[in-house]
Amino acid sequence: MSAVKRSLLPLLALGVLALLVWRSAFLIDDAYISFRYARNWADLGVPTYHPLDQPPVEGYSNFLWVLLLRLAYGVGLPLEPTSQALGILFGAATLLLLQRFLTRALELPSLPSALATLSLAAFPPFAVWCTGGLETSLLGLLCLWSYAATVRRSGPSSEATSGADLRAGLWGGLLALALALTRVEGLGWALVSALAAAITLDPGHRRRRLLAYCLPLGTGFAVFLLWRHAVYGEWLANTVYAKAGLTVNRLLHGAKTTASFFLLFPSALAAFVLGALALSRGGEQREIRQRRAAFALALGWSAFVAYDWLVGGDWMPFFRFLAPGAPWMAALLALGLARLRPVVATTTALALAAISLLPLFDLHPVPRSLREALEFREFKQIGFQSEWGRLQRSVQNLEKVFLPLGRALRQVATPEDSLTFGAIGAVGWESNMRLLDYNGLVDREVAHRKGTTTGRSAGHDKAVPRAWFLPRHPTMFHALLVATGETRDTPAVRAAVRRQGAARIEERVFSNPEEEPLRALTQIDIHPLRPEPGIAPGTWLVILHAR
Numbered sequence: 001m002s003a004v005k006r007s008l009l010p011l012l013a014l015g016v017l018a019l020l021v022w023r024s025a026f027l028i029d030d031a032y033i034s035f036r037y038a039r040n041w042a043d044l045g046v047p048t049y050h051p052l053d054q055p056p057v058e059g060y061s062n063f064l065w066v067l068l069l070r071l072a073y074g075v076g077l078p079l080e081p082t083s084q085a086l087g088i089l090f091g092a093a094t095l096l097l098l099q100r101f102l103t104r105a106l107e108l109p110s111l112p113s114a115l116a117t118l119s120l121a122a123f124p125p126f127a128v129w130c131t132g133g134l135e136t137s138l139l140g141l142l143c144l145w146s147y148a149a150t151v152r153r154s155g156p157s158s159e160a161t162s163g164a165d166l167r168a169g170l171w172g173g174l175l176a177l178a179l180a181l182t183r184v185e186g187l188g189w190a191l192v193s194a195l196a197a198a199i200t201l202d203p204g205h206r207r208r209r210l211l212a213y214c215l216p217l218g219t220g221f222a223v224f225l226l227w228r229h230a231v232y233g234e235w236l237a238n239t240v241y242a243k244a245g246l247t248v249n250r251l252l253h254g255a256k257t258t259a260s261f262f263l264l265f266p267s268a269l270a271a272f273v274l275g276a277l278a279l280s281r282g283g284e285q286r287e288i289r290q291r292r293a294a295f296a297l298a299l300g301w302s303a304f305v306a307y308d309w310l311v312g313g314d315w316m317p318f319f320r321f322l323a324p325g326a327p328w329m330a331a332l333l334a335l336g337l338a339r340l341r342p343v344v345a346t347t348t349a350l351a352l353a354a355i356s357l358l359p360l361f362d363l364h365p366v367p368r369s370l371r372e373a374l375e376f377r378e379f380k381q382i383g384f385q386s387e388w389g390r391l392q393r394s395v396q397n398l399e400k401v402f403l404p405l406g407r408a409l410r411q412v413a414t415p416e417d418s419l420t421f422g423a424i425g426a427v428g429w430e431s432n433m434r435l436l437d438y439n440g441l442v443d444r445e446v447a448h449r450k451g452t453t454t455g456r457s458a459g460h461d462k463a464v465p466r467a468w469f470l471p472r473h474p475t476m477f478h479a480l481l482v483a484t485g486e487t488r489d490t491p492a493v494r495a496a497v498r499r500q501g502a503a504r505i506e507e508r509v510f511s512n513p514e515e516e517p518l519r520a521l522t523q524i525d526i527h528p529l530r531p532e533p534g535i536a537p538g539t540w541l542v543i544l545h546a547r
Helices: 003-024 031-044 063-074 079-105 110-121 123-128 136-151 158-182 187-201 203-232 239-242 248-264 265-279 283-310 325-337 344-360 367-373 387-412 426-431 445-450 466-472 490-510 513-518
Strands: 419-420 434-437 475-482 523-526 539-546
Touching: 003 079, 003 110, 003 123, 003 283, 003 344, 031 063, 031 079, 063 079, 063 158, 079 110, 079 123, 079 136, 079 325, 110 123, 110 325, 110 344, 123 344, 136 158, 136 187, 136 203, 136 283, 136 325, 158 187, 158 203, 158 283, 187 203, 187 283, 239 445, 248 265, 248 283, 265 283, 265 325, 265 344, 265 367, 283 325, 325 344, 325 387, 344 387, 387 426, 387 475, 387 523, 387 539, 419 426, 426 434, 466 490, 475 490, 490 523, 490 539
Parallel strands: 419 434, 419 475
Antiparallel strands: 475 539, 523 539
């Protein structure tokens, strides 16, 4: 393949990624939790959700991401577009890194390397989570980069090899430290990367590089733990307590999630099948290294699948916990494609990519009845949703519900007010009021409680009813918007708003028998709102208020 064609291949992959990002770009409500922590960190000097909490609660799962957003906010950058721009940048960097790793470190031909890179660019979970406002694409980049940096090839002489091993190990370890700080389970991914490197490296390089790898990782993470304990008084993030726990319900969620993922995206399963081709014996040094890399990459991709299963999956669209493992999947795919004839490899890769693209256009290779049987989110009031339907609903919830509701509360609430709520992202960001989080992300007492609630989506199975907060005397127990289109404030309009609000509160709150204690202790208040973005003229705020 000519040098010109080789230089165009990464551009083709970047172009495909750009098209899919344009198709699917969105923000998820949970991103606004990170935004609020970043803003408070910049304004108050402490990463906290509630400024008055002493000690504060670590209700985020992505320290390095919050730090990056805090730096962006500190120089005046708006966090919503900045978070998306960073995610896209990290996704594009992952494509370029994958192409370089396959051709240089693994010495694969240009064609299978390009096909695998193109497959990654066209893989919907990878493309979708280049936006979203969360750390997903950064995690994927660092997972692959820490491994690739550690196993890069070195020179032939012993002196050069020793120095190269030290540099490769230290650089890989620094990247692994960043990886460990990106997510609460990041240290586990850094260890997976180290194990994969140990499998891939020649025995003559393995010991020196891994020792050098562990030095910055171990030292830096120990410093971080001391900082965390000094700030939050805990060795683990509060989100770990809120979401951790191995239950039958969670394992069932996870099994359904994994099965749904493989049915929707056959390239994810085909990577294991094709990667097995790279395990065939070969006597050349390059083939031996590729065989070891195939074992390592299969281990890494399996680790992501196992993690998603054990934590019960996720309610967000397009399999957020599996998206960071997609570069490992693509690299494993490349090793298998390299063992096929060029025509067969090209046909196979393009067919897998085309089938895997279908869910991004709400088309599916399997019937709806089978997908419904594997429903894992358990949103009973919504019912079954496709991945594209879940993404669209997330966009609608953010733009039509949570952001406007937060702005409405900002108009009405006083500094003494507090609200029990579950979706604490955009509502908390816009209102800046105290939210009593019944999912427990920013509440120690909820997160540390024993037992789980069945019938809740993964990550929300420690949730408590609103009435659980009665001893804390919140002023508001629920809030919603009613749009009448009528700008006049008349008794008839007020009566209609009250009736509609009461009906929705009855369905949303009091359909749960555990909320019955609130009935005698609350009243419904209504407030006309000033128009602003997302709040049309004639919109009212309805509050289930403490008497």
